Amino acid sequence: MPDPQKVLLLLSGGxxxxxxxxxxxxxxxxxxxxVAVDYGQRHxxxxxxSAALSRLAGARSHRCLKLDLQxxxxxxxxxxxxxxxxxxRNQQVQTVxxxxxxxxxxxxxxxxxxxxxxxxxxxPVRDDYAAYRDCRQEFYDALEGALRLGATRQTDxxxxxPFVDKWKTEVVRxxxxxxxxxxxxxxxxxxxxxxxxxxxxxxxxxxxxxANGVRDALAYETEIDWTAG
Amino acid sequence: MPDPQKVLLLLSGGxxxxxxxxxxxxxxxxxxxxVAVDYGQRHxxxxxxSAALSRLAGARSHRCLKLDLQxxxxxxxxxxxxxxxxxxRNQQVQTVxxxxxxxxxxxxxxxxxxxxxxxxxxxPVRDDYAAYRDCRQEFYDALEGALRLGATRQTDxxxxxPFVDKWKTEVVRxxxxxxxxxxxxxxxxxxxxxxxxxxxxxxxxxxxxxANGVRDALAYETEIDWTAG
Numbered sequence: 001m002p003d004p005q006k007v008l009l010l011l012s013g014g015x016x017x018x019x020x021x022x023x024x025x026x027x028x029x030x031x032x033x034x035v036a037v038d039y040g041q042r043h044x045x046x047x048x049x050s051a052a053l054s055r056l057a058g059a060r061s062h063r064c065l066k067l068d069l070q071x072x073x074x075x076x077x078x079x080x081x082x083x084x085x086x087x088x089r090n091q092q093v094q095t096v097x098x099x100x101x102x103x104x105x106x107x108x109x110x111x112x113x114x115x116x117x118x119x120x121x122x123x124p125v126r127d128d129y130a131a132y133r134d135c136r137q138e139f140y141d142a143l144e145g146a147l148r149l150g151a152t153r154q155t156d157x158x159x160x161x162p163f164v165d166k167w168k169t170e171v172v173r174x175x176x177x178x179x180x181x182x183x184x185x186x187x188x189x190x191x192x193x194x195x196x197x198x199x200x201x202x203x204x205x206x207x208x209x210x211a212n213g214v215r216d217a218l219a220y221e222t223e224i225d226w227t228a229g
Numbered sequence: 230m231p232d233p234q235k236v237l238l239l240l241s242g243g244x245x246x247x248x249x250x251x252x253x254x255x256x257x258x259x260x261x262x263x264v265a266v267d268y269g270q271r272h273x274x275x276x277x278x279s280a281a282l283s284r285l286a287g288a289r290s291h292r293c294l295k296l297d298l299q300x301x302x303x304x305x306x307x308x309x310x311x312x313x314x315x316x317x318r319n320q321q322v323q324t325v326x327x328x329x330x331x332x333x334x335x336x337x338x339x340x341x342x343x344x345x346x347x348x349x350x351x352x353p354v355r356d357d358y359a360a361y362r363d364c365r366q367e368f369y370d371a372l373e374g375a376l377r378l379g380a381t382r383q384t385d386x387x388x389x390x391p392f393v394d395k396w397k398t399e400v401v402r403x404x405x406x407x408x409x410x411x412x413x414x415x416x417x418x419x420x421x422x423x424x425x426x427x428x429x430x431x432x433x434x435x436x437x438x439x440a441n442g443v444r445d446a447l448a449y450e451t452e453i454d455w456t457a458g
Contacts, residue, residue: 066297072339098342099335102379106328106335110301113327134379142378146371150331150363 002118002155006031009059009121010108013049015205016123018185019175020163021057024121026178033061035111037104039097040070043191053184065107069097101134102143105159109147113155121160127168127204137164168208176214183217194219231347231384235260238288238350239337242278244434245352247414248404249392250286253350255407262290264340266333268326269299272420282413294336298326330363331372334388338376342384350389356397356433366393397437405443412446423448 009024011017011034024032036050047064054062101122108120124135133139144159151157163171175182187205188195195202197220206224209216215226238253240246240263253261265279276293283291330351337349353364362368373388380386392400404411416434417424424431426449435453438445444455 065300068295069339071294072336073343096381098339098381099376099379100339102335102375103332103339106331107301110298110327110329110332114302133381136378139375139378142371142375146331146368146375147328149365149368149371150328152325152327152362 002116003031004118006033006060006115006117007119007121007160008033008035008108008112008115008117010034010104010123011036011050011054011059011062013046013051013053013186015175015182015185015187015208016125016163016168016171017050018053018182019171019178019180020121020123021053021059022178022180023162023174025057032057032059033063033115033117034059035063035065035108037107038064038066039100039104040068041191043186045191045193046186049184049186053181056181056184063111065111067103067107069100069103072097096132099134101132102139105140105143106147109151109157112157113152118156119158119160121162123163124161125163125166125168125171135164137161140164168204169211172208172212172214176212181217183219185218187218192221194221196220197222197224231345232260233347235262235289235344235346236348236350236389237262237264237337237341237344237346239263239333239352240265240279240283240288240291242275242280242282242415244404244411244414244416244437245354245392245397245400246279247282247411248400248407248409249350249352250282250288251407251409252391252403254286261286261288262292262344262346263288264291264337265293266336267293267295268329268333269297270420272415274420274422275415278413278415282410285410285413292340294340296332296336298329298332301326325361328363330361331368334369334372335376338380338386341386342381347385348387348389350391352392353390354392354397354400355395364393366390369393397433398440401437401443402441405441410446412448414447416447421450423450425449426451426453 007029009021009032011021034054036047038047051062112120128135140159140161147157148155187201189199189201190196195218210226236258238250238261240250263283265276267276280291341349357364369388369390376386377384416430418428418430419425424447439455
């Protein structure tokens with residue numbers, strides 16, 4: 001039987017999902033379980049970050065599920081033969097593996113069903129809208145509908161996306177207030193530590209901290225000007 | 230760009246999806262591609278059947294995608310420690326891995342998107358309704374809606390389920406008319422060849438042939454009375 005006290009969070013170890021974890025903790029959600037997906041990403045570093053952050057936040061359990069997206073192909077995030085685009089507007093679409101979020105949520109829902117967890121949290125943010133159609137609320141509503149109809153038993157499954165209407169800048173502001181250990185998160189597409197500071201993902205992250213007038217606690221390879229507006 | 234001539238069929242190598250493949254061929258669908266999912270089933274035999282049947286039907290391509298459902302657990306079909314239920318009404322539910330069909334279709338949709346294929350075929354049948362909620366048309370409509378909203382680009386993706394309102398008995402009748410090589414399909418939960426003839430899956434299959442007054446071309450371990458009504 002599903003236990004309404006339990007929730008499952010998709011925790012990538014990045015900025016958004018880690019902030020969501022700290023936000024959920026602050027909201028007093030009693031029993032948080034976390035799950036990461038090893039999808040064949042070029043860098044295992046984010047999986048290590050996810051597990052460490054789950055422990056640090058005091059989550060009840062952490063699981064890493066495998067789902068090979070390399071076999072689908074088409075994205076430099078999983079294909080070592082393709083180069084990751086450097087900061088340029090509207091290039092984010094090239095890093096998309098089709099239906100990645102849908103597969104992650106459905107896999108999480110399968111795990112949740114076997115564990116009696118009726119609620120799933122995921123952290124799409126407003127900045128992702130343009131390039132990623134599977135970051136819109138409309139999509140998550142449809143996905144929740146399909147998951148309810150496809151569940152083994154009648155279910156009241158919910159997918160929560162508390163940050164879907166927030167810009168990354170706002171997410172960082174929330175996280176700073178909650179003392180999220182941003183130095184232990186991972187964002188860089190290059191998978192380096194210190195972070196490259198130049199790829200699309202780093203550029204977006206840096207912009208979000210800069211807009212808050214705050215230095216990111218994460219180490220970067222290059223000198224970053226945190227004051228520029 | 231999606232090519233309307235191309236379709237992708239989820240071909241398990243079982244009776245229903247194989248009949249659907251022959252039916253699609255008879256319908257004159259120009260470019261059929263097939264995909265099987267290696268989900269950690271206890272028996273690799275059905276994957277071999279799927280590949281062989283795809284070739285035999287003259288499909289343009291065949292892919293086997295990996296998706297480890299053992300890590301989710303809860304089903305004797307993937308967990309060697311659980312025993313497969315023998316024929317008894319309403320026990321089918323015990324063989325369900327949550328969201329298996331949803332994961333298969335979504336994975337197929339991801340592959341289809343990278344290959345420019347706008348149409349997916351899958352073969353739920355009417356007998357599956359009771360135990361499997363993800364075999365109902367209502368579910369496939371919702372899933373199609375979620376897939377359209379979650380696609381990388383605006384898409385006219387269709388999921389076709391031509392057998393959803395047909396009983397297994399009717400599917401067999403269609404297949405017999407089309408000379409489906411049923412001796413090369415696989416159904417048995419025990420994964421034996423000859424088939425055990427006793428598990429839920431064998432029992433259902435035998436009943437469908439018997440209702441048509443026809444002997445199944447598949448080899449069985451035990452003597453089957455094909456004349457009993």
